[in-house]
Amino acid sequence: MKTIQVLGPGCGNCKKLAENAAAAVREIGLECEVEKITDINVIMGYGIMLTPALAVDGVVKSSGRVLTVAQIKQLLVEG
């Protein structure tokens, strides 16, 4: 099972990204958990500077932008 981490302190963009991630997971029908990480010190542990960021199984895939549902689906399908 995959885990998607949405990294961001909880502003509008981070919420939007989390929504998009949840929608992408639903549309693919993948068994997958979307986890929101808001603690800034944990976020830093991922080595990113720009939020919101998205990681799949702990690997950062994107940072500094709100990915669309389609983009997240593509990320998940690619692996």
Added chain:
Amino acid sequence: MSLGSGPVSWKREWKSLLIIVLAFLGCFFLPVGNARFDNAIRESLLLVKWYAQEHVILCLVPAFFIAGAIAVFVSQASVIRYLGAGANKFLSYGVASISGTILAVCSCTVLPLFAGIYRRGAGLGPATAFLYSGPAINVLAIILTARVLGMELGVARAVGAITFSVLIGLSMHVIFRGEPSENADPHMNAAQPETGRALWQTVVYMASMVGILVFVNWGRPATSAGFWHAIFAHKWMITAVLAGLFAVVLGSWFGVRWWRLIAVSVPVLAFSFVFPDRPVMAFLVGVVGLSVVTSTDSGELGEWFGASWGFAKQILPLLLLGVLIAGALLGRPGEEGLIPSRWVSRLVGGNSLGANLFASVAGAFMYFATLTEVPILQGLIGSGMGKGPALALLLAGPALSLPSMLVLYSIIGLKKTTVYVSLVVVMATISGMIFGSLFG
């Protein structure tokens, strides 16, 4: 019987009860009919009306499109490079102090970015420089400050923030130079995909939008002759030319189909000929057309609209609330709200050290939601606040708040946070004094 076992569990419900009781008391004692209260409500509504008429269509709407464009089309990775671990130290201070225009479009990105620069990038000095200048020079803040509070305060805000951010960053670096820096991580996040445009093309695109914003808002100069007045007299012509350039840019470099551009341009031109006295209508039609064209695009133009729309959704409610509250408390310029003007002028009037210091300290602890510092300051200035203390509040305010201090404390610890806050307050006070003595 415990409190939690009945059908209504007070352990869970006390918050609802508290809210209901407070709301009831508020309504019960509502001072309707009290002259000061009624006047404050009137002032509040009049101020909102004034903002809606003067600042939304021509100023905020283009500003949202610009902010969205910056978020989507300016490669943030290329800026981050200068703030990374291996970056040239002198360059990193410079970049940190001005990069807020590009990176801090949303105030909630400031703290994570600060933590990133501090922990994994160029270190404490540049990180602090960014933290200080970022919120003050984000593009929406400068535009609205200059438009509502006047050009000189807008420019002073940007210049003051940039200058003092370097000084504060260097001071922090010097004060804490003995401490071992945390290990830099070479695995900084992956660069973003490059777009198929040259840098100058992006620059022309941005410049045409900024040009529209600047000229369409060109204020009527005091004299009715000379160069500035000539620009004012022809501002709609200039705006139209820039809008044409913008359309060509979108068509040739951003892949907007020509028939769509024509479908937008024709109604815009039609409106400008049918209603030559109300050019705002043609402007509005153009904005609607641009929104339709971009929002129906599935590529980067769609992303651009999405980012702009996101800013609008995030900022407009806060700003509306901020204007309402500022109007109720302080009234429009020259009028009085709930707070008597003489209190304001006693505390922060003139340009004394005390006034500037008070404005800095108050600003440092107060929380300003994005852009709400502008109507609040407008109210304060109208109630007799000096220009120096106004700048002090602008420089200390958005950079710091009690909540952000707590987050800062969790990142850099008590000692560094205290030193940083003191530096901000001192610097803001000094710059307020200087500005006040020059322009006050």
